[in-house]
Amino acid sequence: MSSDTQKVSPEELEKIDAYWRAANYLSVGQIYLRDNPLLRDPLKLEHVKQVLLGHWGTTPGQNFIYAHLNRIINQYDLDMIYISGPGHGGPALVGNTYLEGTYSEIYPEITLDAEGLKRLFKQFSFPGGIPSHVSPECPGSMHEGGELGYSLSHAFGAAFDNPDLMVACIIGDGEAETGPLATAWHSNKFLHPAKDGVVLPILHLNGYKIANPTIFARIGKEEMDNLMKGYGWKPFWVDGEDPAYMHQRMATVLDEVIAEIKTIKEAAVNNEQFGRPTWPMIILKSPKGWTGPKEVDGLKVEGSFRAHQVPLSDPAHNPEHLAQLEKWLQSYKPEELFDEKGKLLAEWQELAPKGDRRMGANPHTNGGALMRDLRMPDFRTYALDINMRSMPGPGDTKVLGGFIRDIIKLNMHNFRVFGPDETLSNRLNKVFEATGRQWIADTFEEDEFLKKEGRVLEVLSEHQCEGWLEGYVLTGRHGLFNCYEAFIHIIDSMFNQHAKWLKMTSEISWRKKLPSLNILLASHVWRQDHNGFTHQDPGFIDHVVNKKASVVRVYLPPDANCLLSTMDHCLKSRHYVNVVIAGKHTSPQWLNMNEAITHCTKGIGIWPWASNDEGIEPDVVMACAGDVPTLETLAAVSILRNKLPDLKIRVINIVDLMRLQPASEHPHGLSDIDFDVLFTKNKPVIFAFHGYPWLIHRLTYRRTNHHNIHVRGYKEEGTITTPFDMTVLNQMDRFSLVQDVLNRLPQLGERTAYIKEDMKNKHIEHKNYIRKHGIDMEEVRNWKWELS
Known part of the structure; x- marks a missing residue:
């Protein structure tokens, strides 16, 4: 100038x-x-x-x-x-x-x-x-x-x-x-x-x-x-x-x-x-x-x-x-x-x-033309070494933090993390080993991580975080917006507009594909027991799946290794809105990294180590999507397999929610043949889901076996309570899931009576225990996957 x-x-x-x-x-x-x-x-x-x-x-x-x-x-x-x-x-x-x-x-x-x-x-x-x-x-x-x-x-x-x-x-x-x-x-x-x-x-x-x-x-x-x-x-x-x-x-x-x-x-x-x-x-x-x-x-x-x-x-x-x-x-x-x-x-x-100096021809307004791929570290090097099923992990997002930290190190001018004062709360602490929060206003001695030049931008406005990230990716750069699940609704309408922009630009030949807009939702509904009902809402998923199938993706990784694999895929993807929901608290780990990569690549699959129906038709299918639903499903399976060892159970886990839709409705959707192979044509399916139950029905209503799918999820029941009690309140806990299975297998006859009574007693024991001690029962807190 x-x-x-x-x-x-x-x-x-x-x-x-x-x-x-x-x-x-x-x-x-x-x-x-x-x-x-x-x-x-x-x-x-x-x-x-x-x-x-x-x-x-x-x-x-x-x-x-x-x-x-x-x-x-x-x-x-x-x-x-x-x-x-x-x-x-x-x-x-x-x-x-x-x-x-x-x-x-x-x-x-x-x-x-x-x-x-x-x-x-x-x-x-x-x-x-x-x-x-x-x-x-x-x-x-x-x-x-x-x-x-x-x-x-x-x-x-x-x-x-x-x-x-x-x-x-x-x-x-x-x-x-x-x-x-x-x-x-x-x-x-x-x-x-x-x-x-x-x-x-x-x-x-x-x-x-x-x-x-x-x-x-x-x-x-x-x-x-x-x-x-x-x-x-x-x-x-x-x-x-x-x-x-x-x-x-x-x-x-x-x-x-x-x-x-x-x-x-x-x-x-x-x-x-x-x-x-x-x-x-x-x-x-x-x-x-x-x-x-x-x-x-x-x-x-x-x-x-x-x-x-x-x-x-x-x-x-x-x-x-x-x-x-x-x-x-x-x-x-x-x-x-x-x-x-x-x-x-x-x-x-x-x-x-003249030329690119014309505002209509400026390449920044067609950001895909300026986009440079992220330099990505190998996500496998951050894997948790799983030496036993249900091994406790430090928190899935805490593990992810190390991966994001090193992405920042490799992309100091091309990648940013945005969040409404929740990057630490969502356990992405390790990013601050590589950078600080960019902040040009006054600073005091007791402040932490504030720097004039930083790769993290935090302001207590979901609108600004989303708007900044949109502007950043629209001009060809890459980023991640991390937010509490319940309050991502604040940007519902902004998400709408960006999804519509992606849909329309994908149909315009001279528009170049943009980096995906990546949203990480932590502090989710099942682990907001300390904040209560106001912080408990998984409905953003329902909102997202309304948009054009060509631009939206929803992922529910069940553990840290799956989260690493999923996030690597999302950050490399183009022209999508990727919504990833993950836990931040200590939680069981299920898959080693090789298993996680295979599972996330498929997006849906049978977990053979938890199932016992190989080579024969199952009596019941136990499906789950989300980290807490996965935990409760596997705990229910362990009860059933111990008490009814001849009962044939198939366990299916879903990472990519869009796999449930027909292939005609979404690029990731399963064909009817493949869906029927997984879920059977006529066996009961007990489905534990992270969000509102009716979304699963909406995604699967055309399927052959839809009438046999029984979904447990969030039912607008919540308060300040214990983690396990959140699942009990919404009938998605292990004891309720066991009863759901027994109620749908009349061929078991009188064999179910004492098991049902035991499950009901467990509910009573649980309520009495948490009201006396303020924490969940030891058998819940310290549960591990094992079969007697």
Whole structure:
């Protein structure tokens, strides 16, 4: 960047204004026109779309910003991307990427002439065309403007470990009312000014949402100033509606902002003892629907909520609307902007940056094009040496921590761990042997692991952790989000949007596959006995499996070696959301590493060492998915095999939950033949499941033997209690599972009576014991897999 700031010449301002008018013209054309794109003929009704969809209100302000950013990209040779936060800003981004030439390079049929303009206009919000927001189809987009609140989080995620990147993040004043966005302002306490890139927030105050004024536009300039300063930003105002004044003011402010950013970055590079910088941000206050119709049907439009969507809504039945539309389009003077063929005049085209410096062509917005594979240590070297079934382990995630630590060591600029103050709580302690928590705010002597440069980012906001990780992987890097299982629901909707982005980009040929978004859920439902009912909810799995099968994966490794194998696979995978659920407490270990690799590769399988039906048909199938369900299933099997040694039991463990679906529904699904071989066609199946029981029924309802599948899982029963009592409350404990088996084998006759009585007595003994001692019975706490 050059440090020189100078007043922009009148010629340059004229160029910016023409480019802005051209972008506004293209935006209105996209909303309204399907023919006569340059108004070479008088506008007629047949030139107008019959169904008018789109959002005008935010668009002219975004076009204004885009044109001015083009100027500073050229002047300072900036590597800049544009994130459009204000909802449906699609016309602006599509129009600007068309003007700079990127759109036609990706979509050659949208040519830079009148015919190309006609196609560009017609496809917008039209069947078989493109959506009205900033969608994956639009070049230069890495943030979809559907749901509001995540733009600034994504911007910071993109900036981490991208020291030369500048992210211009346009934030709508409606979007600024959301909780995630309100918290995202604090991301400036985590951005390393030398090692990371720059985020330039541009808060666009245009006054209104769909039907209401925005809070930020009604609190007064001084209060707004103080709010941003309180967040740790230095606000620069661009406030007005006269284009001439606004162009000059915006150009001046951008030059000042670039000078401040350069000063901050140089100071950090030259002084490792730098303090937390006060980064600049811009508050742009302009009328909603700027340059559009002032009034329609006698009602104010420009500068009001009525400009939000389609200001002239009924030209088909209102000739005055058609006349106003023609006058509106002509106000941009298209004859001064486009040549005879319909191409933007060369003198205005000069404003567009060249090559990858164009924001629509910046490779960071197509992150798969920049992605480098992780350097991975051999996960086998972290294996627990299993010398006996049910050998106690230190906690599955604690073992995983060593693996993640060494991934960090090998990928110090390409991999991060994100979490809402739970990395230690989730027992990933070993990562801090390699790194610290990145933190640019004040530190005290008693603080632990806080460093200006670190690979762990923690803030007590699941929204920020998810948003940062999304921005990070969308720009081609890799990461892991660890969270308590119950509170991952906070990002349900964010997960939705990312899964939809993955689904759509997988269908677009020029989009490159991204690193997977990996979510590790620990502190799960069955081991939240100390925190109680509020912390007990496994329902995120149900939410995840609603998404397109091509992009979602759910894994339930039963022990540490399986977790290592699973996580190695997830971190190497591409273009998925991987959800892995694992325990953090001391727990039994079942498989040595070779067995774990085989089992996880299959995703589902019989455990022959726990079964006794080889070569014959089983009397009952005992299935389990999850670490605690696996423990309780095997404990129940040991009871049954000791008391009924001639009973033939098959034990099936599921790591990859999607294996239960038919192959026609999910790429990982089992064929009906293979499912029937495992689960039989007519034998009872007792299934102990980590989550809500009905999810298993939903995944298997088409299967031959579905009517014989009996599922035990979480039934919304919980409190502060003992670990084993959580399973008892939800009837997923070993004693209940034994009774479930006996109840479904009438051929055993009277042989079951005393066993059932014994199981009922055990429940009573358990309740009495925990209420007296506060811990589980010794036979539960110290249970080991063994057969008498």
